Amino acid sequence: VRVLTSLCTPFPPAFISPGAMKTLLNIYHKAIKPMEDAYRYNELRQHEVTDGEITSKPMVLFLGPWSVGKSSMINYLLGLHGTSQELYTGAEPTTSEYTVIMHGEKFRSVEGIVMAADSSRSFSPLEKFGQGFLERLVGVEMPHKLLERVTFVDTPGIIENRKQQERGYPYNEVCQWFIDRADLIFLVFDPTKLDVGGELEMLFRQMKGRESQIRLILNKADSLSNQDLMRVYGALFWSMAPLINVTEPPRVYVSSFWPQDYAVDTSRELFMREEISLLEDLNQVIENQLENKIAFIRQHGIRVRIHALLVDRYLQTYYDKLGWFSDPYEVFRDIVDDPDKYYIFKSILAKTNVSKFDLPDKEAYQDFFGVNPVSGFKQLSSHCSWTGGCLLEKIERAVSHELPALLSSISRNTEGPGCGEKPKNRWRRE
Known part of the structure; x- marks a missing residue:
């Protein structure tokens, strides 16, 4: 009978800085979660991020x-x-x-x-x-x-x-x-x-x-x-x-x-x-557990931001096209069924720092607005206050500055003698 190869100690001590994890949870709850809730992101992606998931192994x-x-x-x-x-x-x-x-x-x-x-x-x-x-x-x-x-x-x-x-x-x-x-x-x-x-x-x-x-x-x-x-x-x-x-x-x-x-x-x-x-x-x-968690939350934040920008663009187009004698339902249905006619997705790519590979499917928004009436949303400019600031500014600051800064602040352990081929870490710059 053969036992698992043990030519070196394969698994390091499990240690995650509680301060870094607390900071990550704080960024998520203050900068990303409010935007998720305001624009019902979970109903689009069906990916609800919980505290248990962030802190999980x-x-x-x-x-x-x-x-x-x-x-x-x-x-x-x-x-x-x-x-x-x-x-x-x-x-x-x-x-x-x-x-x-x-x-x-x-x-x-x-x-x-x-x-x-x-x-x-x-x-x-x-x-x-x-x-x-x-x-x-x-x-x-x-x-x-x-x-x-x-x-x-x-x-x-x-x-x-x-x-x-x-x-x-x-x-x-x-x-x-x-x-x-x-x-x-x-x-x-x-x-x-x-x-x-x-x-x-x-x-x-x-x-x-x-x-x-x-x-x-x-x-x-x-x-x-x-x-x-x-x-x-x-x-x-x-x-x-x-x-x-x-x-x-x-x-x-x-x-x-x-x-x-x-x-x-x-x-x-x-x-x-x-x-x-x-x-x-x-x-x-x-x-790389904590590094991967930070990168995952940042990626999630980018998708939430894109979703909010798209919903805002749908709303703006709807209000621009709605006339005195228009049927509101027909106007919005036309925009949702053919967003390319109104440059919904192209306008997001042109005006914001968004990759086309991160854009959701257009069909997903037909289902999304089918169960979430347009009247249930406010434009991004309405989600601002004197004391709390703007939701869009918070999530952009988290994605562009706070999460990358947290990632770079994590002390990297010096690599000791390896046990063979070292796989690449996609989050770490070699």
Whole structure:
């Protein structure tokens, strides 16, 4: 039986400056949250940021087809094989629930409905996906050094011949919720089945913009000869290339992540180095926890600001076009149905420091205004006061100055001798 490679200490002490975290929460509540509430951003993106999410540990999400070794990999990383706490594994599709593995003082299972009802946890927003999903959500708490620093999420396997409706809950929407919050996404594959179908293609569309967090895992690598493994490695890239449209391909880890010894006549040293490199990757996610949280809140703030500017532009256009004898409903419906005719989105790009890649879909605002009457909003110029200032100025100051200043103020630990390949940190300037 093989144990997890420990050629160096892979996981650093968990320390986050309470002062920096308090500052981050203060910026969010004073500069970003008021704009969210005023323009009902949560109803557009369905992404409600809670204090529990901001202060939560990094989340590592395991995705992939059924029976590729996701649960076995978690068991291996936590050393659970052969214990009463190990996740159940097998050749058939075994994981039908979303299993959240987190730290606790003692081993216990937590029902999904209890997790969603606890507002102190970062999983309370999952309640919106309904009872059918909560019955398929389970939490597992256990005392473990690694879980003091990170949370693992095991997901149901992708089954390409199964319709989404058969799952009994909105599978793609739930996946999107976890993808949006994951600090690292392990997409696990079995070298003997690299089928790419509709469900996997949809997942990649949902991960657009999160490519830097995706890691491909070619698991069970010792089940093939070296020559066959090279061919499968090439086939994996060939299959993934149309789905990941980025110049720099994601990192692929090739090994067998379970406690059984590697098969004879396979690339044992390569597999061990890959394992060490994966631990370094996981290590860096833990080290960069606060940096990633600040960057996430800044990105969220940028999207909230863009949404507010767009709603303001819709309102301004509506008031400009509304005549004495016009039907208010017809006027606004025309603007929402064809915003390009009124240069709604182009005007935002022209006048403000906004990237076209951050703009929401135009169709999203048809649904948004369908449930949020225009009469329920005020223009940005009305959200100002002598004592509190303007909401737009606050969020722009937070995005442009306060959050970048907080990011640069975090002391960077000097890097000691590494254990192999150092993965890039997308938030840190090299």
